[in-house]
Structure formats: structure tokens, C-alpha cells
Amino acid sequence: MPVSIELDPSPPRHDWHEAQLTRGRRPDWLRAPAPDSPDYRRLYGLMRQHSLHTVCEEAACPNIGECWGRGTATFLLLGDVCTRSCGFCKIKTGRPPKIDILEPLRVARTVQMMNLQHVVLTSVNRDELPDGGAFIFAATLRKIREFMPDCTVEVLIPDFMGDAAALHTVMRERPEILNHNTETVPRLYQRVRPQAKYPRSLDVLRRAKAIDAAALTKSGLMLGLGERWEEILAVMADLRAAAVDILTLGQYLQPSRFHLPIERYYTPAEFAELQRIGEEMGFKWVESGPLVRSSYHADGQARLTRRGALPAAAQPF
DSSP: OOOOOOSOOOOOOOOSOGGGGGGTOOOGGGOOOOOOOHHHHHHHHHHHHTTOEEHHHHTTOTTHHHHHHTTOOEEEESOSEESOOOTTOOSEESOOOOOOTTHHHHHHHHHHHHTOSEEEEEEOOOTTSTTTTHHHHHHHHHHHHHHOTTOEEEEEOOOGGGOHHHHHHHHTTOOSEEEOOOBSOGGGHHHHOTTOOHHHHHHHHHHHHHHOTTSEEEEEEEEOSSOOHHHHHHHHHHHHHTTOOEEEEEEOOOSSTTSOOOOOOOOHHHHHHHHHHHHHHTOSEEEESTTOOTTTTHHHHHTTOSSSOSOGGGOOO
16 A cells, blocks of 8 residues: 655646647657767677677667766666566567576676776566576676676666565675666556566565665656656655665656557656655655656766765765
């Protein structure tokens, strides 16, 4: 059940008319510059050289130019074919390829070549595997620690079908940030995430914090799929009740005409109001904006903790 909250459930007035949706127009604030910089081209070359996938490409992230341009990326483990069929996701659905046991080594070598100080690791869902692919997350974390011991790591994991042992496999390697996205509000799960369960996602986040209290936990939602304002606030309250530290909120953008339609565009003012509410709820970091995606500014979020290495004065909360 959603946690009860005592905040004003009324959203601020927005100045973008829903009528524009039927005309195929997007608001000006959703325009992102085309990716083109020397660092972007260099990173693209490294990904192809080592046969690696990134969620930046597979999910058509609008921030790919900005993030790759400053030398950060989210590595997509376990191939580029998912066993689930979420209505919002551009990643292919089908029968995944065999596990590539050398992938952790290639990722670590790329991290070393780029001299990255923070890395995000995510994956497709691999429900056909006994542990959902948790062992590849763990192996990649170990290799990164071996090659770049000072590099912080965020893992954006699937729910592993609620397998507690799989979650332990990942958490044993002590990632600085454990991210698992709730994606939408409970009422819309059947349509948006038919193979997922809202209580199971909350349980993953609660268990991760219980396993390693020093790790930051993180979750995110896409807005514009038909959720109501009060439902957004209820999910935010549920996440805080699960001791989640970091929250990301962004606008859903339809990857193709075969995916779920956009029901509504949220304005920058509305995202700013949600950020204010989230900070009042007690989240340590709220990244809220039309173009925000789960890994946006993740390198900055990692500075919230170096597992106690930062002086108290450097801690913002």
C-alpha cells in the first residue's frame, strides 16, 4: 500500500496544452543538441572496438551527446536483447545470446583506457538465467576494482525476479550506488511493466540497504504515461519509506509509434516543484527535469559518498 503523505496533491498549473500532443509537437524544452564532439567520437570508437553495448545508445537517451562528451557512459551488460517487453523501452525483446564471460574484462579495460572515475553498469533482463545475470554484475565490479581501484561504481539492476541470493551476489562487491527503477506508479504496471511487480521493486531497494547500509540506494520514475500527480507523490513517499537516497524524475519520450503513447508533457516548473517536494521528503539528491534519465549526473551523485572518505564538510546532507 502507498505510504500516506500530507503534502498538497495539486500540481502547479502548466502552460503546455495537451492539444499539442495530437499534432505531434514537442515542447522546446525537450530539444537536446545532436551528439558531436571529439570525446563523444572517441568513446564511440572504444565501445565498438571492444564490442560493448551502452544503454545510452540502445535506449536512445537524449543526453548521449552531453554525457559521452564529458567521458561518462552507462555500460549495458549481458547483451542487447531483453527477455521482457516493457511498453516504454526501445531495447529489443526476444531470445538473448549466450553469456559472454569475457565481457567484464572488456568493460574494465575500457574504463581504464578512459580513466573514468565513476561508472554505471546496467543490463537487460535475463529472466532465463538462474540468477538473472547477477554474477556478471559481480564479475564486472571485481574487474573494475582490479583495474581502477579508486573508481566508484553504480549498478542499475533488474529485479532478479525477487531472488535474494542474486541481490547478495551483487551487493557483496560493495557498489557505491545500488539503483533499481520503479519506472511508474503501481496502477500502470500492468500496461507499462507487465512482467514486473511494484512491491517486488520496493523490496529490492529495502533489501539492498539492509545488506549494505553504506551503499546509496536510488530509484527513478518516467512521467507522462498517464499517472496522476498524487500517485507520483505516493511513490516518492514509498521510496523514502524504503530509505532510498537518490531520486530521478524525467519525461517519458515515446521511442517509436509501436511503444506506449505520451499522455502528457510535464513542464520544467512542475519538475522543479517535484524536486522541491522530494528534498522536503528527505532524499539526499533529487535529479528532476524533462530530459533527466536514470544515469544523468550519476558521477555527481557518487560524490555523496566515498564510503566515508569525504570529510564531513563535503557532505551536502
